[in-house]
Amino acid sequence: MAVEQYSLPGLRYSLDALEPSISGQIMDLHYNKHHQTYITNLNKAPKETAEALSNGNLVKQLELQSAIKFNAGGHVNHTLFWENLSPSFENFQTTLETTALAIQGSGWVWLVKNELGGRLEITTSKDQDLPVPGNLAVLGIDMWEHAYYLQYWNNKKECLNNIWAVLNWNAAGKRYLGDRRAIYGDLAGLASRL
Structure with missing residues (x-):
């Protein structure tokens, strides 16, 4: 009778990928x-x-x-x-910030759920446009000057660094698990027409 032998599971990241949190x-x-x-x-x-x-x-x-x-x-x-454990949040954070800082003029950076595959993606929209159809808003950050200028002046990066402490991940989780009604609430009908 063969005896089952166990081995270390493979890691999806390198041993130093979690630094500085875990050396x-x-x-x-x-x-x-x-x-x-x-x-x-x-x-x-x-x-x-x-x-x-x-x-x-x-x-x-x-x-x-x-x-x-x-x-x-x-x-x-x-x-x-x-x-x-995963180093992916830091990668996500960097990608979102880089995408947001690349917006020229006014707009939004979005974490969206693709309705077809359920995949999360980072996108932007110009002015007050919503995410493109087929993408449900999970998290949005206003990159218009009025959202940061009085406190951070022209330092959008500092604003983005500090916004992580106040993002409502519970709301983002509900939006990710929900449909248009869960995301937009009473404004779902309006949002669907934009």
Whole structure:
């Protein structure tokens, strides 16, 4: 009977991709050493369990059950943990800011959900135009001068750096999961005609 062997899950990012929040050194130690130790110990358990059973060593069998639970839990928990982490927010933030700063004159930068595939995209619109049809607004940032000039003067970048602290991600999440009515509320009919 083949015994299942476990291995480290692949990461979708490099060990240093989470810096400065989590250093590459910590990621290397955490992933390659600690997580690998849970897997190594878990993979040894079937052989050690078979030996304890063949020797009738009940105490060792009980110890191994606890060790299996601990190491299997360490493997599962860490696998979930690595999936929770992503450098993508910083990439998203940089892309959105770069797109917003490229607007000439007045307009908006949008995080939109493409209605066909559900994919998130960053777009812009001129003046007071809505996102192009087929894209549902998830998040919009006003890039007209009236939205930043009195506080930030002509430093749009500083305004964008500071706006992250006040964005309503709960509203953005509801818009992403919803339809036109969830996004535009009572203005859905008006928005559909623009």
